[in-house]
Amino acid sequence: MTIVRLTRQRQAVLAAVRRSQEHPDAAHVFEEVRRDLPSISLATVYRSLEALVREGQIAKIEGAGGPTRFDGRLDDHPHFICQHCGAVIDLDIELPDLKAMITLPGLRITSTQVQFSGVCGDCSQPNN
Numbered sequence: 599m600t601i602v603r604l605t606r607q608r609q610a611v612l613a614a615v616r617r618s619q620e621h622p623d624a625a626h627v628f629e630e631v632r633r634d635l636p637s638i639s640l641a642t643v644y645r646s647l648e649a650l651v652r653e654g655q656i657a658k659i660e661g662a663g664g665p666t667r668f669d670g671r672l673d674d675h676p677h678f679i680c681q682h683c684g685a686v687i688d689l690d691i692e693l694p695d696l697k698a699m700i701t702l703p704g705l706r707i708t709s710t711q712v713q714f715s716g717v718c719g720d721c722s723q724p725n726n
């Protein structure tokens with residue numbers, strides 16, 4: 599029984615991260631999942647997120663400042679991080695093959711994270 603329930607919770611967590619365009623943190627995922635599973639705890643959401651990252655089902659975004667953010671999109675894609683509001687935005691730009699530029703012997707590169715930071719469109723409005 600316990601295993602079935604955990605699986606369902608983990609699936610709900612995975613679905614919430616995949617659905618979101620906002621690269622949610624654990625608290626946001628918790629709010630989302632609670633609508634369907636009101637008895638889920640924040641600790642379970644944390645554990646599920648960590649397990650999903652370990653399993654390679656979602657990605658962790660480092661360097662956004664504040665709580666860790668999660669991404670349901672697994673292809674290598676650059677992010678823009680707003681240093682004012684913390685928004686993490688997918689940049690759909692074509693990057694050169696950065697991995698191919700790295701020729702140190704013995705290195706096996708499994709992923710690339712390219713990050714830009716600055717101020718997002720909303721935060722750069724003069725009336726904000």
Ligand SMILES: [Zn+2]
Binds near residue numbers: 680681683684718719
């Ligand atoms: Zn912003």
Ligand SMILES: [Zn+2]
Binds near residue numbers: 675
């Ligand atoms: Zn992303």
